[in-house]
Amino acid sequence: MTVHSSEARAGRASADPDRAAKRERILDAxxxxxxxxxxxxxxxxxxxxxxxxADGTIYLYxxxxxxxxICLFESRMERVIQILGDAVAGAAGPRAQLRAFVAAYLTLIADQPTAAEVLTIELRQSTKFMREYSPQRFGELLRILATVIAAGQATGDFTDQVPAxxxxxxxxGMLDEMALAWLLGRAPRRRGQKPAPPLATGRERGKMPAPHGTDFDISRAADWVAALVTTGLERRSPA
Amino acid sequence: MTVHSSEARAGRASADPDRAAKRERILDAxxxxxxxxxxxxxxxxxxxxxxxxADGTIYLYxxxxxxxxICLFESRMERVIQILGDAVAGAAGPRAQLRAFVAAYLTLIADQPTAAEVLTIELRQSTKFMREYSPQRFGELLRILATVIAAGQATGDFTDQVPAxxxxxxxxGMLDEMALAWLLGRAPRRRGQKPAPPLATGRERGKMPAPHGTDFDISRAADWVAALVTTGLERRSPA
Amino acid sequence: MTVHSSEARAGRASADPDRAAKRERILDAxxxxxxxxxxxxxxxxxxxxxxxxADGTIYLYxxxxxxxxICLFESRMERVIQILGDAVAGAAGPRAQLRAFVAAYLTLIADQPTAAEVLTIELRQSTKFMREYSPQRFGELLRILATVIAAGQATGDFTDQVPAxxxxxxxxGMLDEMALAWLLGRAPRRRGQKPAPPLATGRERGKMPAPHGTDFDISRAADWVAALVTTGLERRSPA
Amino acid sequence: MTVHSSEARAGRASADPDRAAKRERILDAxxxxxxxxxxxxxxxxxxxxxxxxADGTIYLYxxxxxxxxICLFESRMERVIQILGDAVAGAAGPRAQLRAFVAAYLTLIADQPTAAEVLTIELRQSTKFMREYSPQRFGELLRILATVIAAGQATGDFTDQVPAxxxxxxxxGMLDEMALAWLLGRAPRRRGQKPAPPLATGRERGKMPAPHGTDFDISRAADWVAALVTTGLERRSPA
DNA sequence: CATGAATGAGACTTCATTCAT
DNA sequence: CATGAATGAAGTCTCATTCAT
Structure with a gap:
């Protein structure tokens, strides 16, 4: 049974892994x-x-x-949702789950800053459309969190003043903003590539110091978010 | 009292407002x-x-x-900061000030959705550069809020678990995200202009229903934010 | 006799000198x-x-x-022709006249380098059209010289190997080229104005030294031109 | 002898000439x-x-x-220098070399009037910059000539009244001016393309006759130039 | 006459996308 | 499947010229 020709041409069984790998290479790029x-x-x-x-190859994928x-978004978001879902699943009780979610999210940012940058910053470059397009996968992420909260409300752990x-x-929003602040506070662009001309405004804009509160340890941010979310700002009146 | 001559000569008192008005017209557009x-x-x-x-006129301004x-950003942001500052100044005590800030911000969004859309969504289209450029005015906004919080921490009203x-x-971040959700949930584009081709992805994407939790009364959001921020999610142990 | 109103308005008799002066100011500029x-x-x-x-004023003149x-050309050329004509008229005999012409031309260049630069360099920027337009006045200049030569040929002072x-x-051509070389060799642009971006070619082109033979004393050029023109390069056989 | 594979892979031997050919086509255009x-x-x-x-293709080259x-200049100038160098090399003795140079230059003009027009007329449209840029190649041309003259001065064939x-x-300058005059005197623009609107001056300017002394046989110009250069205008006193 | 803000035609250039090899 | 040269539509910006004041 000579398959070579058809296989070589159609190249499905053998090409699939190759194809997937090249697709991934393009996404990474x-x-x-x-x-x-x-x-x-x-x-x-x-x-x-x-x-x-080659340029044209992109259009084959x-x-x-x-x-x-969009595919980049899907791909990365899938991973994110997977991880967040796992994090929540691995914790017991709404409080722990909430904390796990927060910690996992910020860890993700810290571990994969490039992907995070795209998700948090660049995706917004088409935001309206992105959001028009993305709410699906994006909603999933929110739903994980909402489910945890709703559960907490059901058990009485969480107040139900705010709809889940x-x-x-x-x-x-809190997580996103902290991620954004941290990402923007990070070291400048790497490598030889000039980082896209800044808005050419003529107004001189030298090397500014990182804006206030932008340069912090992201792992501590998890504590802050958790603290704010769980106990709020108001000092609990001592009994 | 003949002023016309001097006015005609200087041609300033009359020209400046005109100029400013046209500049404003362009910014509005x-x-x-x-x-x-x-x-x-x-x-x-x-x-x-x-x-x-005319096209060329833009470049005169x-x-x-x-x-x-950038000028649009500056212009709108100035207004925003003014209003938020006033709101805070008009309230007594950190708790009230915090609430005033939150309420004022979301009211702003509700009252001027077009400006809000630009500030919240479109500005991010150049975000990285925008943020590279804008942290000044943007920092002002954050500083107003931080000042309120720091004051509360000083008086003992607020916990100091989280740096101001x-x-x-x-x-x-919470406010921004709520604003974004609300803005995206609002009625579709108005008027005859086609609303910029959505990301041409080929994948058909009809009129989607507003994504979950996107269609809400923004005035209520102030309560939610205030509640979450002040008392947190955890139910305060009774007794 | 009150003339002020009509004179100020119609302003012809009194304006003419004013008008001419302003026209001249514009030409100088x-x-x-x-x-x-x-x-x-x-x-x-x-x-x-x-x-x-004002910008619009230019179009009134x-x-x-x-x-x-073109008017600038006419204006400057008229002066040049006047001066050259005078120089020739002030000399006796074809040989002296030829020398006078050469000396006068190069002196002109040296004395009014800005005008010279326009005549010698910038006018060529529209050269074809300029020459299409200008041959008249330009021809006058050549005719002065040709007349001198023809006279010399008639008297037997000059060979008639070459038509006058x-x-x-x-x-x-010799004079023009020497003028060009000298003008280009002169000190760089003056004042704060940047001298029009050089051909943006990417290829780096730092401060080049003046090209060879470009930096010389223009008054000596008269001798060279006269020598070459009158006796030629070939050494006259002695004896 | 299967070469197709390596040729296909390298795709160079066949591509390079193509590329060069198209580049040349653009330069010619x-x-x-x-x-x-x-x-x-x-x-x-x-x-x-x-x-x-296509328009964009220009920018690939x-x-x-x-x-x-600039590239056009380089390309044509290279040819010119090559030819002039050859002409000089092919002649024996300074006098013959000088004559050869003159003849070769004017022949070049006559044979390739389009290229000549660009080199002699249009390049000057950016002259100042061109000359700022070009002195290199331009200097080469002058150097060929200067070398011949210097040699003649060394042998005693030429007077050294004038620095080489x-x-x-x-x-x-003489050659350039003669070339210019001849080029401008040539038949009007050819083909259907309108020859660039002449300086729109309002002043009517019908078909002027070629200006005086502009319509001549360029091959004779070589004699004139040679005569003027070598023996000068002054009639050598008969023994 | 003078002004100078406004005009708007038009040029250069970029870059996503295609398609012959 | 892969390539990458070629395409050409489209956008930003400039600047000579006009005209209402």
Whole structure:
């Protein structure tokens, strides 16, 4: 049974892993380039070079530049949701689960700052559309959190002053903002590539010091978020 | 009392306001167009048409498109900071001030959704650069909040588990996220202008229902944020 | 006899000198700006500023930018022809006249380098058209020289191997080239104005030393030109 | 003998010539368009159309419009220098070499009037910058001539009244001026393309007759130049 | 006459995408 | 499948010229 020809041509069984690997290589390249340059400033040719493929090859794996962004989002988000889900599953009780979620999220940011940069910063470059597109996967993330909170409310651990979905969103806002602050406070662009010309405004803008409260240890942020979320700012009146 | 001569000669007293007014008209137009299309998709020609001026006129008032965005940011942010500062100043005691800040911020969003959309969504389209550029004015906003919190910590009203600047940032994150959710949940684009082609992904994407927890009364959000921030999620142990 | 109103308004008899003076001011400004920036890079607004008038005013005196160049040419050329004519008229005999012409031309260059720069360099920026337009006045200059040569040929002072008009043109070519070399070798642009961006070619081009044979005393050039023109390069056989 | 594989892989031997050929096609097109319209009036789109490529293709071969001019200059100048060098090398003795140079230069003009037009006329449109840029290659040309003259001075064939570099420059000025006169005197623009709107001056300017002394046989010019250069105008006193 | 703000046509250049090899 | 040269649509910005004051 000679398959070589058809297999070589159609190349499905053998190509699939290869294909998937190259697709991943392109996504990784896109992640780096988007993080470095921003979505709009990133050129498809940059990504191709970074991935070590020809420009046209990108289009064999992705419909277009937008699709590349979306697939990148999907890919990374899937991982994030997986990890957050695991973190929650691995904890017992709403309080512990909430804390686990917060810790896992910020750990993720710290561990994969490039991916985080894309998710937290560059994705917003198409935000409206992204959000128009993304609420699905994005909603999943929020739902994990909302579920934990709702459970806590059901058990009486958590107050139900705030509807769980909104509480979830607020907590995510806190995490997102802390992530953003930390990411922006990090060391400047790496490597030889110039980091996309800043908004050419003529107004001189030298090396500014990191803005206030931007340069902190992200692992401590988990404590802060947890503290604020669980006990709030108000000092509990001593009995 | 003949003033006309001097006025005609100086031609300043009359010209300056005109100039300022036209500048404002352009900023307003830019606000609408950016909110509608997003920064990158917005064409300078669109803004000119919306402002009722010629393309070239834009460049008599702004260095370039980026500068237009930055000036818009400055202009709107100034207003925001003014209002938030006033709100805080008008309240007595850290708790009231914190609440006033929260309420004022969300009221602002509700009252000026177009400006809010630009500040919350579109500005992020150049976020990295924007943030590189903006931390000044942006920091002011955070500082107002941080000051309130620090004061509360000093009086003993607020716990000092969380450093004030970080607490401020987290609270801002909550507000920002709620604002974003609400803005995205609002009615679709208005008017005849097509709302900037959505990410052309090929994947059909009809009219989706507003994502979960996105369609709410923003005035209630103030309560939620205040509740979460002040007392936290954990039910205070009775007795 | 109150004339003020009508005179001020219609202002003809009194305006004419004023008008001429302002026209001259604009021409002077144009000369400087053209010399500094080159015709194409020179902006009408630059010239207006340099002349201390409003942009629109230029158009009350000149049809358009091209006309400004042409009028400048006419104005300066008239002067040049006057001077050269006088120089020739002031000399006796073809040999002396030829020498006088050469000396006068190079002296002109040395004395009015800005005007010279325009005539020698910038006018060529529209050369083809300029020459299409200018041959008239330009021809006058050549004719002065040709007349001298023809006279010399008639008297037997000059050989008639070369037709006078062509000899005239060749001599002018020599003068023009020496003028060009000297002008280009002169000190760099003066004042704060940047001298029009050089051809943006990316190739680095630092401060080059003046090209070979470019930095010389122009007054000596008269001797060289005269020597070459009169006796040629070949050493006359002795005996 | 299977070469196809290596050739296909390297894809160089076949691609390079293609690339060079297209580059040349663009340069040729630019030569024609610049000659016809002048550098500033020439639109990149014109050149692209003339070359039969898309606008963007130009930018795959040249950095920008300026670079195109510079490369054109380099390319043509290289040829010119080659030919002039050969001409000089092919002659024996300073006198013959000088004559050879003169003849070769004018022959070049006559044979390749389009290239000559660009080199002699249009390049001057950016002259100051061009000369700022070009003195290198330009200096080479002068150096060839200066070397011949210096040699002649050394042998005693030529007088050393005039320093060789300046003599070279003057002779070049003569050649350049004759070339210019001849080029401008040639038949009007060819083909359907309108020859770039003449300086719109309002002043009517019909078809002027070629200016005096502009319409001559360029091959005779070599004799004139040689005569003037070698023996000068003054009639040698008969023994 | 003078002004100078406004105009708007048009050029250069970029870059996502295609398609012949 | 992969390549990467070619395409060409489209956008930003400039600047000569006009005209209402």
């Amino acid at each position: 896109a992640e780096r380039v988007f993080a470095q340059r921003g979505f709009y400033a990133a050129k498809v040719a940059d990504i191709a070079r970074e991935a070590g493929v 992705f419909k277009n530049k937008d699709d590349l962004l 979905p909104h509480a979830a969103r607020m907590i995510f | 830019a606000e609408r167009v950016f909110a509608q299309r997003g920064f990158y998709a917005a064409k300078v020609a669109d803004i000119a048409r919306e402002a009722g001026v 702004f260095k370039n498109k980026d500068d237009l965005l 600047p970080h607490a401020a940032r987290m609270i801002f | 144009a000369e400087r700006v053209f010399a500094q920036r080159g015709f194409y890079a020179a902006k009408v607004a630059d010239i207006a500023r340099e002349a201390g008038v 000149f049809k358009n930018k091209d006309d400004l160049l 008009p062509h000899a005239a043109r060749m001599i002018f | 630019a030569e024609r368009v610049f000659a016809q319209r002048g550098f500033y009036a020439a639109k990149v789109a014109d050149i692209a159309r003339e070359a039969g490529v 040249f950095k920008n419009k300026d670079d195109l001019l 570099p300046h003599a070279a420059r003057m002779i070049f």
